[in-house]
Amino acid sequence: MKKVVIIGGGISGLTVAYVLRTKNKDLDITVLESDGRPGGKIWSEKTDGFLCEKGPNGFLDNKPRTLELCGSLGIEPVRSNENSKKRFIYVNKKLNALPESPPAFIKSDLISVIGKFRLLLELVAPKGPADETVADFILRRLGREALEKLIDPMTSGIYAGDPYKMSIKSCFPRIKELEQEYGSLIRALIKIQKQKKAEKKKKEAAGVSVAPGGTLTSFYDGAQTMTDTLAEKLGDIVQLGVSVRGISKNGSSYQVHTADRTLEADIVIAATPAYASAGMLKDLDSRLSETLSNIPYPHVSVVCFGYEREKVKHPLNGFGFLIPYIEGRRILGNLWDSSIFPNRASEGHVLLRTMAGGTKFPQIGELDDDKLAGLVFDELKPILQLTVEPDMVRVYRWDRAIPQYLLGHEGILNTLDEMLKKYPGLYLTGNAYRGIGINDCIESGYKVADEILERFTSQG
Numbered sequence: 001m002k003k004v005v006i007i008g009g010g011i012s013g014l015t016v017a018y019v020l021r022t023k024n025k026d027l028d029i030t031v032l033e034s035d036g037r038p039g040g041k042i043w044s045e046k047t048d049g050f051l052c053e054k055g056p057n058g059f060l061d062n063k064p065r066t067l068e069l070c071g072s073l074g075i076e077p078v079r080s081n082e083n084s085k086k087r088f089i090y091v092n093k094k095l096n097a098l099p100e101s102p103p104a105f106i107k108s109d110l111i112s113v114i115g116k117f118r119l120l121l122e123l124v125a126p127k128g129p130a131d132e133t134v135a136d137f138i139l140r141r142l143g144r145e146a147l148e149k150l151i152d153p154m155t156s157g158i159y160a161g162d163p164y165k166m167s168i169k170s171c172f173p174r175i176k177e178l179e180q181e182y183g184s185l186i187r188a189l190i191k192i193q194k195q196k197k198a199e200k201k202k203k204e205a206a207g208v209s210v211a212p213g214g215t216l217t218s219f220y221d222g223a224q225t226m227t228d229t230l231a232e233k234l235g236d237i238v239q240l241g242v243s244v245r246g247i248s249k250n251g252s253s254y255q256v257h258t259a260d261r262t263l264e265a266d267i268v269i270a271a272t273p274a275y276a277s278a279g280m281l282k283d284l285d286s287r288l289s290e291t292l293s294n295i296p297y298p299h300v301s302v303v304c305f306g307y308e309r310e311k312v313k314h315p316l317n318g319f320g321f322l323i324p325y326i327e328g329r330r331i332l333g334n335l336w337d338s339s340i341f342p343n344r345a346s347e348g349h350v351l352l353r354t355m356a357g358g359t360k361f362p363q364i365g366e367l368d369d370d371k372l373a374g375l376v377f378d379e380l381k382p383i384l385q386l387t388v389e390p391d392m393v394r395v396y397r398w399d400r401a402i403p404q405y406l407l408g409h410e411g412i413l414n415t416l417d418e419m420l421k422k423y424p425g426l427y428l429t430g431n432a433y434r435g436i437g438i439n440d441c442i443e444s445g446y447k448v449a450d451e452i453l454e455r456f457t458s459q460g
Contacts, residue, residue, distance in 0.1 A: 010040020015445030044222025
Protein backbone atom coordinates (compact mmCIF):
# COMPACT_ATOMS: atom_id res chain seq x y z
CA MET A 1 0.00 0.00 0.00
CA LYS A 2 1.42 3.36 -1.04
CA LYS A 3 1.90 5.83 1.80
CA VAL A 4 1.05 9.50 1.32
CA VAL A 5 1.84 12.18 3.90
CA ILE A 6 0.24 15.59 3.46
CA ILE A 7 1.67 18.38 5.58
CA GLY A 8 -0.88 21.12 6.25
CA GLY A 9 -4.58 20.82 7.03
CA GLY A 10 -5.81 23.96 5.30
CA ILE A 11 -8.09 23.94 2.26
CA SER A 12 -5.25 22.88 -0.07
CA GLY A 13 -4.04 19.91 1.96
CA LEU A 14 -7.56 18.75 2.83
CA THR A 15 -8.59 18.92 -0.83
CA VAL A 16 -5.64 16.79 -1.93
CA ALA A 17 -6.40 14.25 0.78
CA TYR A 18 -10.11 14.10 -0.06
CA VAL A 19 -9.59 13.68 -3.80
CA LEU A 20 -6.98 10.96 -3.28
CA ARG A 21 -9.18 9.16 -0.75
CA THR A 22 -12.21 9.38 -3.03
CA LYS A 23 -10.46 8.14 -6.16
CA ASN A 24 -8.14 5.51 -4.66
CA LYS A 25 -9.22 3.70 -1.50
CA ASP A 26 -5.97 1.71 -1.39
CA LEU A 27 -3.76 4.66 -0.45
CA ASP A 28 -2.53 5.04 3.13
CA ILE A 29 -3.04 8.80 3.64
CA THR A 30 -2.02 10.92 6.63
CA VAL A 31 -2.62 14.67 7.02
CA LEU A 32 -0.45 16.43 9.60
CA GLU A 33 -1.65 19.81 10.87
CA SER A 34 0.40 21.78 13.39
CA ASP A 35 -2.58 23.74 14.72
CA GLY A 36 -5.22 22.34 17.03
CA ARG A 37 -7.90 22.82 14.37
CA PRO A 38 -8.14 22.14 10.63
CA GLY A 39 -8.81 24.89 8.11
CA GLY A 40 -5.69 27.04 8.06
CA LYS A 41 -6.62 30.64 7.29
CA ILE A 42 -10.26 29.74 6.67
CA TRP A 43 -11.63 30.45 10.11
CA SER A 44 -15.22 31.37 11.03
CA GLU A 45 -16.06 32.29 14.62
CA LYS A 46 -19.54 32.65 16.08
CA THR A 47 -19.47 35.16 18.92
CA ASP A 48 -22.17 37.19 20.71
CA GLY A 49 -24.64 36.64 17.89
CA PHE A 50 -22.16 37.60 15.13
CA LEU A 51 -20.35 35.35 12.64
CA CYS A 52 -16.84 36.74 12.11
CA GLU A 53 -14.51 35.58 9.36
CA LYS A 54 -10.91 35.69 10.48
CA GLY A 55 -9.76 34.94 6.94
CA PRO A 56 -11.50 34.86 3.54
CA ASN A 57 -15.27 35.29 3.58
CA GLY A 58 -16.01 33.23 0.48
CA PHE A 59 -15.24 32.41 -3.13
CA LEU A 60 -16.60 33.26 -6.57
CA ASP A 61 -18.95 30.65 -7.99
CA ASN A 62 -17.47 30.77 -11.50
CA LYS A 63 -15.01 27.89 -10.99
CA PRO A 64 -16.50 24.41 -11.44
CA ARG A 65 -13.98 22.60 -9.23
CA THR A 66 -15.15 24.35 -6.06
CA LEU A 67 -18.82 23.73 -6.78
CA GLU A 68 -17.98 20.13 -7.71
CA LEU A 69 -16.29 19.70 -4.35
CA CYS A 70 -19.25 21.22 -2.50
CA GLY A 71 -21.57 18.79 -4.27
CA SER A 72 -19.38 15.83 -3.39
CA LEU A 73 -19.28 16.92 0.26
CA GLY A 74 -23.04 17.45 0.38
CA ILE A 75 -22.85 21.07 1.49
CA GLU A 76 -25.03 23.80 0.03
CA PRO A 77 -23.32 27.10 -0.91
CA VAL A 78 -25.06 30.40 -0.20
CA ARG A 79 -24.79 33.13 -2.82
CA SER A 80 -24.41 36.72 -1.70
CA ASN A 81 -27.34 39.02 -2.40
CA GLU A 82 -27.57 41.99 -4.75
CA ASN A 83 -25.73 44.21 -2.26
CA SER A 84 -22.50 42.40 -3.13
CA LYS A 85 -22.53 44.06 -6.55
CA LYS A 86 -22.50 47.55 -5.01
CA ARG A 87 -18.92 48.36 -4.12
CA PHE A 88 -17.42 51.64 -3.02
CA ILE A 89 -14.07 53.43 -3.18
CA TYR A 90 -13.26 56.08 -0.60
CA VAL A 91 -11.98 59.03 -2.65
CA ASN A 92 -12.00 62.77 -1.90
CA LYS A 93 -13.20 62.09 1.66
CA LYS A 94 -16.40 60.33 0.60
CA LEU A 95 -17.64 56.94 -0.56
CA ASN A 96 -17.96 56.73 -4.33
CA ALA A 97 -19.90 53.88 -5.91
CA LEU A 98 -17.74 51.77 -8.18
CA PRO A 99 -19.42 52.07 -11.61
CA GLU A 100 -20.97 48.85 -12.88
CA SER A 101 -21.03 49.86 -16.57
CA PRO A 102 -19.15 52.16 -18.98
CA PRO A 103 -21.99 54.78 -19.02
CA ALA A 104 -22.06 54.79 -15.21
CA PHE A 105 -18.29 55.21 -15.16
CA ILE A 106 -18.47 58.24 -17.45
CA LYS A 107 -21.05 59.88 -15.18
CA SER A 108 -19.25 59.08 -11.93
CA ASP A 109 -17.06 61.45 -9.92
CA LEU A 110 -14.57 58.72 -9.09
CA ILE A 111 -12.09 59.91 -11.71
CA SER A 112 -11.69 63.45 -13.04
CA VAL A 113 -12.54 64.50 -16.59
CA ILE A 114 -8.84 64.58 -17.43
CA GLY A 115 -8.44 61.08 -15.99
CA LYS A 116 -11.33 59.82 -18.12
CA PHE A 117 -9.81 61.30 -21.28
CA ARG A 118 -6.52 59.67 -20.36
CA LEU A 119 -8.27 56.30 -20.42
CA LEU A 120 -9.00 56.75 -24.13
CA LEU A 121 -5.26 56.69 -24.84
CA GLU A 122 -5.38 53.04 -23.78
CA LEU A 123 -6.52 52.25 -27.32
CA VAL A 124 -3.12 53.26 -28.71
CA ALA A 125 -0.87 52.32 -25.77
CA PRO A 126 1.96 49.96 -26.75
CA LYS A 127 2.19 46.42 -25.48
CA GLY A 128 4.51 45.98 -22.54
CA PRO A 129 7.16 43.36 -21.73
CA ALA A 130 6.33 39.76 -20.83
CA ASP A 131 6.01 40.84 -17.20
CA GLU A 132 6.12 44.10 -15.27
CA THR A 133 4.78 45.54 -12.05
CA VAL A 134 1.06 46.17 -11.71
CA ALA A 135 1.82 49.90 -11.42
CA ASP A 136 3.93 50.03 -14.59
CA PHE A 137 1.25 48.19 -16.55
CA ILE A 138 -1.58 50.48 -15.40
CA LEU A 139 0.44 53.68 -15.78
CA ARG A 140 1.25 52.75 -19.37
CA ARG A 141 -2.26 51.71 -20.32
CA LEU A 142 -4.67 53.69 -18.14
CA GLY A 143 -2.75 56.49 -16.44
CA ARG A 144 -1.83 57.54 -12.93
CA GLU A 145 -5.30 58.45 -11.74
CA ALA A 146 -6.67 55.00 -12.61
CA LEU A 147 -3.73 53.44 -10.80
CA GLU A 148 -4.09 55.50 -7.64
CA LYS A 149 -7.88 55.48 -7.35
CA LEU A 150 -8.86 52.09 -8.77
CA ILE A 151 -6.04 49.59 -9.05
CA ASP A 152 -4.09 50.49 -5.90
CA PRO A 153 -7.07 49.82 -3.58
CA MET A 154 -7.91 46.66 -5.51
CA THR A 155 -4.37 45.36 -5.06
CA SER A 156 -4.53 46.19 -1.36
CA GLY A 157 -7.96 44.58 -1.02
CA ILE A 158 -6.92 41.30 -2.62
CA TYR A 159 -3.25 40.96 -1.67
CA ALA A 160 -2.68 43.66 0.98
CA GLY A 161 0.16 44.45 -1.41
CA ASP A 162 1.94 47.26 -3.21
CA PRO A 163 1.20 47.64 -6.95
CA TYR A 164 4.66 49.13 -7.44
CA LYS A 165 6.15 45.75 -6.46
CA MET A 166 3.54 43.18 -7.49
CA SER A 167 3.74 41.25 -10.78
CA ILE A 168 0.90 41.92 -13.21
CA LYS A 169 1.33 38.50 -14.83
CA SER A 170 1.20 36.61 -11.53
CA CYS A 171 -1.41 38.73 -9.71
CA PHE A 172 -3.78 39.52 -12.58
CA PRO A 173 -2.84 37.11 -15.37
CA ARG A 174 -6.09 37.55 -17.32
CA ILE A 175 -5.52 41.30 -17.67
CA LYS A 176 -2.06 40.70 -19.09
CA GLU A 177 -3.43 38.05 -21.45
CA LEU A 178 -6.04 40.47 -22.80
CA GLU A 179 -3.36 43.01 -23.61
CA GLN A 180 -1.29 40.42 -25.46
CA GLU A 181 -4.30 38.98 -27.29
CA TYR A 182 -6.20 42.14 -28.25
CA GLY A 183 -3.56 44.88 -27.96
CA SER A 184 -5.99 46.96 -25.89
CA LEU A 185 -8.08 46.35 -22.78
CA ILE A 186 -10.89 48.53 -24.15
CA ARG A 187 -11.01 46.60 -27.44
CA ALA A 188 -10.92 43.36 -25.46
CA LEU A 189 -13.84 44.52 -23.30
CA ILE A 190 -15.93 45.44 -26.37
CA LYS A 191 -15.29 42.09 -28.09
CA ILE A 192 -15.94 40.08 -24.94
CA GLN A 193 -19.22 41.91 -24.35
CA LYS A 194 -20.32 41.09 -27.89
CA GLN A 195 -19.40 37.43 -27.38
CA LYS A 196 -21.34 37.30 -24.10
CA LYS A 197 -24.44 38.79 -25.71
CA ALA A 198 -24.27 36.23 -28.52
CA GLU A 199 -23.82 33.37 -26.04
CA LYS A 200 -26.70 34.69 -23.93
CA LYS A 201 -29.03 34.66 -26.94
CA LYS A 202 -28.04 31.07 -27.76
CA LYS A 203 -28.66 29.93 -24.19
CA GLU A 204 -31.99 31.73 -23.98
CA ALA A 205 -33.05 30.09 -27.25
CA ALA A 206 -32.03 26.70 -25.83
CA GLY A 207 -33.78 27.33 -22.52
CA VAL A 208 -30.49 27.34 -20.57
CA SER A 209 -30.02 29.55 -17.51
CA VAL A 210 -28.21 32.78 -18.31
CA ALA A 211 -27.53 33.85 -14.72
CA PRO A 212 -24.19 35.68 -14.56
CA GLY A 213 -21.19 33.93 -13.03
CA GLY A 214 -18.77 35.28 -10.53
CA THR A 215 -21.12 35.74 -7.55
CA LEU A 216 -19.45 35.86 -4.14
CA THR A 217 -20.41 32.63 -2.41
CA SER A 218 -20.02 31.18 1.08
CA PHE A 219 -22.10 29.07 3.49
CA TYR A 220 -24.79 29.81 6.05
CA ASP A 221 -22.38 29.08 8.90
CA GLY A 222 -19.35 30.69 7.25
CA ALA A 223 -16.48 29.70 4.99
CA GLN A 224 -15.18 27.22 7.59
CA THR A 225 -18.09 24.93 6.71
CA MET A 226 -16.06 23.64 3.78
CA THR A 227 -12.88 22.80 5.69
CA ASP A 228 -14.82 21.41 8.66
CA THR A 229 -16.74 19.11 6.34
CA LEU A 230 -13.59 17.98 4.56
CA ALA A 231 -11.92 17.19 7.88
CA GLU A 232 -15.04 15.35 9.09
CA LYS A 233 -15.18 13.24 5.93
CA LEU A 234 -11.48 12.38 6.25
CA GLY A 235 -11.84 11.39 9.89
CA ASP A 236 -8.74 10.15 11.73
CA ILE A 237 -6.64 10.65 8.61
CA VAL A 238 -6.27 14.23 9.86
CA GLN A 239 -3.94 14.47 12.85
CA LEU A 240 -4.00 17.82 14.66
CA GLY A 241 -1.32 19.44 16.79
CA VAL A 242 1.51 17.71 14.92
CA SER A 243 4.38 19.93 13.82
CA VAL A 244 6.78 18.73 11.15
CA ARG A 245 10.42 19.45 11.96
CA GLY A 246 11.94 18.33 8.67
CA ILE A 247 11.83 16.10 5.60
CA SER A 248 14.60 13.76 4.50
CA LYS A 249 15.00 11.19 1.74
CA ASN A 250 16.33 7.64 1.79
CA GLY A 251 16.46 6.05 -1.62
CA SER A 252 13.03 6.35 -3.23
CA SER A 253 11.16 7.01 0.02
CA TYR A 254 10.82 10.07 2.23
CA GLN A 255 10.93 10.50 5.98
CA VAL A 256 8.74 13.12 7.62
CA HIS A 257 10.12 14.03 11.03
CA THR A 258 7.83 15.32 13.78
CA ALA A 259 8.65 16.07 17.42
CA ASP A 260 8.08 12.48 18.55
CA ARG A 261 8.20 10.20 15.50
CA THR A 262 9.22 9.71 11.89
CA LEU A 263 6.74 8.76 9.17
CA GLU A 264 7.82 6.87 6.06
CA ALA A 265 6.18 7.97 2.82
CA ASP A 266 6.22 7.30 -0.89
CA ILE A 267 4.63 10.67 -1.54
CA VAL A 268 4.96 13.91 0.46
CA ILE A 269 2.85 17.00 -0.22
CA ALA A 270 3.81 20.24 1.51
CA ALA A 271 0.52 22.15 1.60
CA THR A 272 1.86 24.80 3.93
CA PRO A 273 2.82 28.48 3.54
CA ALA A 274 6.05 28.96 1.59
CA TYR A 275 8.00 30.02 4.69
CA ALA A 276 6.87 26.89 6.58
CA SER A 277 7.76 24.63 3.65
CA ALA A 278 11.15 26.37 3.49
CA GLY A 279 11.87 25.44 7.09
CA MET A 280 10.88 21.81 6.63
CA LEU A 281 12.95 21.39 3.45
CA LYS A 282 16.08 23.15 4.67
CA ASP A 283 18.08 19.99 5.40
CA LEU A 284 16.82 18.18 2.31
CA ASP A 285 17.77 20.95 -0.14
CA SER A 286 19.04 24.33 1.03
CA ARG A 287 18.56 25.95 -2.41
CA LEU A 288 14.96 24.79 -2.60
CA SER A 289 14.41 26.14 0.90
CA GLU A 290 16.03 29.48 0.05
CA THR A 291 13.91 29.86 -3.08
CA LEU A 292 10.72 29.31 -1.07
CA SER A 293 11.91 31.89 1.45
CA ASN A 294 11.87 34.53 -1.31
CA ILE A 295 8.06 34.67 -1.21
CA PRO A 296 7.22 37.33 1.42
CA TYR A 297 4.11 37.57 3.62
CA PRO A 298 3.02 40.85 5.27
CA HIS A 299 1.10 41.20 8.52
CA VAL A 300 -2.66 41.73 8.24
CA SER A 301 -5.15 42.35 11.03
CA VAL A 302 -8.89 41.81 10.77
CA VAL A 303 -11.09 43.81 13.15
CA CYS A 304 -14.79 42.95 13.47
CA PHE A 305 -17.30 45.39 14.94
CA GLY A 306 -20.83 44.36 15.86
CA TYR A 307 -23.51 47.03 16.23
CA GLU A 308 -27.20 47.42 16.84
CA ARG A 309 -28.47 48.55 13.44
CA GLU A 310 -29.82 51.85 14.71
CA LYS A 311 -26.39 52.91 15.96
CA VAL A 312 -24.92 53.01 12.42
CA LYS A 313 -26.29 55.91 10.39
CA HIS A 314 -24.94 54.73 7.03
CA PRO A 315 -27.41 52.54 5.08
CA LEU A 316 -24.71 49.86 4.46
CA ASN A 317 -26.36 49.10 1.13
CA GLY A 318 -23.43 47.36 -0.48
CA PHE A 319 -20.42 45.07 -0.21
CA GLY A 320 -18.20 47.61 1.54
CA PHE A 321 -15.38 49.91 0.51
CA LEU A 322 -11.65 50.05 -0.20
CA ILE A 323 -9.35 53.00 0.40
CA PRO A 324 -6.59 54.18 -1.96
CA TYR A 325 -3.25 54.84 -0.32
CA ILE A 326 -3.31 58.48 -1.52
CA GLU A 327 -6.24 59.19 0.81
CA GLY A 328 -3.89 58.95 3.78
CA ARG A 329 -6.13 56.67 5.87
CA ARG A 330 -4.77 53.92 8.08
CA ILE A 331 -6.99 51.00 7.07
CA LEU A 332 -7.25 49.07 3.80
CA GLY A 333 -11.01 48.79 3.67
CA ASN A 334 -14.20 47.72 5.39
CA LEU A 335 -16.70 44.99 4.41
CA TRP A 336 -20.36 44.93 5.41
CA ASP A 337 -20.68 41.16 5.82
CA SER A 338 -24.17 41.26 7.31
CA SER A 339 -25.41 43.18 4.27
CA ILE A 340 -24.45 40.47 1.80
CA PHE A 341 -24.81 37.12 3.61
CA PRO A 342 -27.43 35.76 6.02
CA ASN A 343 -26.56 34.70 9.58
CA ARG A 344 -23.67 37.16 9.96
CA ALA A 345 -25.51 39.17 12.61
CA SER A 346 -28.62 38.58 14.70
CA GLU A 347 -31.85 40.40 13.89
CA GLY A 348 -31.52 44.17 14.26
CA HIS A 349 -27.70 44.10 14.23
CA VAL A 350 -24.91 44.62 11.66
CA LEU A 351 -21.38 43.28 11.30
CA LEU A 352 -18.51 45.44 9.97
CA ARG A 353 -15.19 43.76 9.11
CA THR A 354 -12.09 45.91 8.62
CA MET A 355 -8.71 44.96 7.15
CA ALA A 356 -5.58 46.78 8.28
CA GLY A 357 -1.85 46.38 7.77
CA GLY A 358 -0.35 44.87 4.64
CA THR A 359 2.89 45.89 2.97
CA LYS A 360 2.16 49.62 3.21
CA PHE A 361 1.22 49.68 6.89
CA PRO A 362 3.54 47.20 8.67
CA GLN A 363 3.36 49.25 11.89
CA ILE A 364 -0.23 48.05 12.41
CA GLY A 365 1.13 44.74 13.64
CA GLU A 366 2.85 46.47 16.57
CA LEU A 367 -0.37 47.87 18.06
CA ASP A 368 -2.10 46.02 20.89
CA ASP A 369 -5.75 45.03 20.47
CA ASP A 370 -7.22 48.06 22.23
CA LYS A 371 -5.16 50.56 20.25
CA LEU A 372 -5.90 48.77 16.98
CA ALA A 373 -9.65 48.69 17.68
CA GLY A 374 -9.49 52.39 18.59
CA LEU A 375 -7.67 53.22 15.38
CA VAL A 376 -10.27 51.35 13.31
CA PHE A 377 -13.13 53.12 15.12
CA ASP A 378 -11.53 56.52 14.48
CA GLU A 379 -11.17 55.67 10.78
CA LEU A 380 -14.72 54.37 10.35
CA LYS A 381 -16.46 57.00 12.47
CA PRO A 382 -16.64 59.80 9.86
CA ILE A 383 -17.10 57.45 6.90
CA LEU A 384 -20.00 55.39 8.27
CA GLN A 385 -21.38 58.05 10.60
CA LEU A 386 -20.71 56.04 13.75
CA THR A 387 -21.84 57.80 16.92
CA VAL A 388 -20.95 55.25 19.58
CA GLU A 389 -18.38 52.52 20.05
CA PRO A 390 -19.30 48.99 18.91
CA ASP A 391 -21.21 46.49 21.04
CA MET A 392 -18.85 43.69 19.98
CA VAL A 393 -15.18 43.85 19.05
CA ARG A 394 -12.95 41.03 17.84
CA VAL A 395 -9.37 41.48 16.68
CA TYR A 396 -7.70 38.76 14.61
CA ARG A 397 -4.05 38.85 13.60
CA TRP A 398 -2.12 37.12 10.86
CA ASP A 399 1.59 37.78 11.39
CA ARG A 400 2.25 36.39 7.92
CA ALA A 401 -0.99 36.64 6.03
CA ILE A 402 -1.04 36.72 2.23
CA PRO A 403 1.82 35.61 -0.07
CA GLN A 404 3.10 38.43 -2.25
CA TYR A 405 3.49 37.71 -5.95
CA LEU A 406 6.24 40.23 -6.56
CA LEU A 407 7.86 40.99 -9.91
CA GLY A 408 9.92 37.88 -10.62
CA HIS A 409 7.40 35.51 -9.04
CA GLU A 410 7.09 33.50 -12.24
CA GLY A 411 10.85 32.98 -12.16
CA ILE A 412 10.56 31.60 -8.62
CA LEU A 413 7.89 29.16 -9.77
CA ASN A 414 10.00 28.01 -12.72
CA THR A 415 12.98 27.49 -10.42
CA LEU A 416 10.87 25.48 -7.97
CA ASP A 417 9.48 23.31 -10.77
CA GLU A 418 12.98 22.59 -12.03
CA MET A 419 14.31 21.79 -8.54
CA LEU A 420 11.43 19.43 -7.75
CA LYS A 421 12.38 17.25 -10.73
CA LYS A 422 15.20 15.95 -8.51
CA TYR A 423 12.65 14.78 -5.95
CA PRO A 424 10.02 12.51 -7.52
CA GLY A 425 7.11 12.16 -5.14
CA LEU A 426 7.60 15.55 -3.48
CA TYR A 427 4.94 18.19 -4.21
CA LEU A 428 4.22 21.77 -3.21
CA THR A 429 0.73 23.23 -3.15
CA GLY A 430 -1.15 26.07 -1.51
CA ASN A 431 -1.78 29.75 -2.13
CA ALA A 432 1.89 30.75 -2.33
CA TYR A 433 2.24 29.79 -5.97
CA ARG A 434 -0.50 30.20 -8.58
CA GLY A 435 -3.44 31.95 -6.94
CA ILE A 436 -4.32 33.00 -3.41
CA GLY A 437 -8.09 32.42 -3.36
CA ILE A 438 -10.13 29.44 -2.19
CA ASN A 439 -10.88 28.52 -5.81
CA ASP A 440 -7.18 28.58 -6.67
CA CYS A 441 -6.26 26.38 -3.71
CA ILE A 442 -8.93 23.81 -4.55
CA GLU A 443 -7.95 23.76 -8.23
CA SER A 444 -4.30 23.29 -7.24
CA GLY A 445 -5.29 20.51 -4.82
CA TYR A 446 -7.14 18.64 -7.55
CA LYS A 447 -4.21 19.05 -9.92
CA VAL A 448 -1.70 17.62 -7.44
CA ALA A 449 -4.02 14.74 -6.57
CA ASP A 450 -4.54 13.90 -10.24
CA GLU A 451 -0.78 13.97 -10.87
CA ILE A 452 -0.21 11.58 -7.98
CA LEU A 453 -2.94 9.21 -9.14
CA GLU A 454 -1.54 9.24 -12.68
CA ARG A 455 1.92 8.51 -11.25
CA PHE A 456 0.67 5.43 -9.40
CA THR A 457 -1.27 4.26 -12.46
CA SER A 458 1.80 4.50 -14.69
CA GLN A 459 3.84 2.57 -12.12
CA GLY A 460 1.28 -0.20 -12.21
